[in-house]
Amino acid sequence: MTNAVQNASASGRAPANAAGAGDAAQAFVVPPVDVYENENAITLLADLPGVTRDQLNLRIDGETLLIEATASAASTPPDMELVYGELQCPAYRRQFTLSRELDAGRIEAQLRDGVLRLTIPKAEEARPRRIQVQAG
Incomplete structure (x- = not known):
């Protein structure tokens, strides 16, 4: 994985108080993530099947x-009633540590x-740049 984005937690359990006071520890599904990089940005693609925008929290x-x-x-x-169902609705959680070369304020x-x-765009000072050489 690139140095700009590092997996900080792939834990399958949250602390007991993460879901609220008195709740038992909640099991989380760690979604698979692909990380791509070019000279301008890092792109993360996370698989979150069954998730709508209202059910997503990014921080x-x-x-x-x-x-x-x-x-x-x-x-x-x-016009139907569920008689038997195996579908479970998972809670997803994944955490990353971002390097300082990324501009977290401009994430899309x-x-x-x-x-x-x-x-996640790279900070201007972290982007490669061409240096002009002048003839002396």
Whole structure:
């Protein structure tokens, strides 16, 4: 994984107080993430099937990027009743440490067809630049 974005936590459990006072520890699904880099930005693609925009929570705290989401099941057709179901609605959680060469204040996020795309631009001083050489 690139030095600009490092996986900070792939834990499958949250602390007991993360879900609220008195709640038991909640199990989380760690979504698979692909990380791409070019000279201008880092792009993360996270698979979050069943998640809508309203169920997605993205946070930056210092150098930590936190992705949290809850999937929902498709609604039951109006003229049918669920007799047996195996579908579980997972709670997703993934945490990354961002390097200082990234501009966390300009992150762009898109959620489409269960895939979250985060584009994190590199800070201007971290981008490669061409140096003009003048003849002396």
